[in-house]
Amino acid sequence: MILLAIDCSANLCAACIYESGEGRELSRSVLDLGKGHAEHLIAVIDAALAEAGKGYADLDATAVSIGPGSFTGIRVAVSAARGFALALKIPAIGVDTLEAIAAEARGLVGARKIMSALGNVTTDADALVQVAVYDEFGQELYAPSIMRAGEAANLASGHGAVLAGSAAEAVAAFSAAPLTVAAKAATADIAVYARLAAAKGPSATKPSPLYLREPDAKPQAGFILPRREG
Known part of the structure; x- marks a missing residue:
């Protein structure tokens, strides 16, 4: 099984291509971003696929870190994994951080x-x-x-x-x-997510974000527009 694993739960925007039958990583692409996962994730995935000599059509499953971690990063990664699963008709497997x-x-x-x-x-x-x-x-x-x-x-x-x-x-x-x-890291190496997902195997349950705390981002009171009546 050729598996794409992605992780945006912390500062890293990471992807790897993993061959579950041989239990080995074929390629990886990792950026230390802090923020901006949404803008870079697809390019990171494309780089990992290119290094492995694979295309999206070669993927048999996708794995994703579901958190806890960065609220925005987790949403970006889970949405991408579920989107690939839907478009390619392959399973998406969630692994918690x-x-x-x-x-x-x-x-x-x-x-x-x-x-x-x-x-x-x-x-x-x-x-x-x-x-x-x-x-x-x-x-x-x-x-x-x-x-x-x-x-x-x-x-x-x-x-x-x-x-x-x-x-x-x-x-x-x-x-x-x-x-x-x-x-002491805030997430694991991307290959660990791939290995754990391969061991879990396909599941009927779609991955969804695992949030344990309230979001850090809150509306700024000075920018809230007054509600219009009538």
């Missing part, structure tokens, strides 16, 4: 329980982070949730979990017992 981060961390530390933690690095124990806990085999022990950093530290310590993700160091700082930090 916390799961992918844990899988990548497991590759670094071996068969260990992993807590993935996302959020802004902070010294406030009441700051909110997005977390999930997975066992040694990648099975979910604690579903993706939002909680205070101090509570997340207690949860990780209680499970004896290794930490990974952008909030990993912040969470570890609030733990009474020492916690290992395996990785």
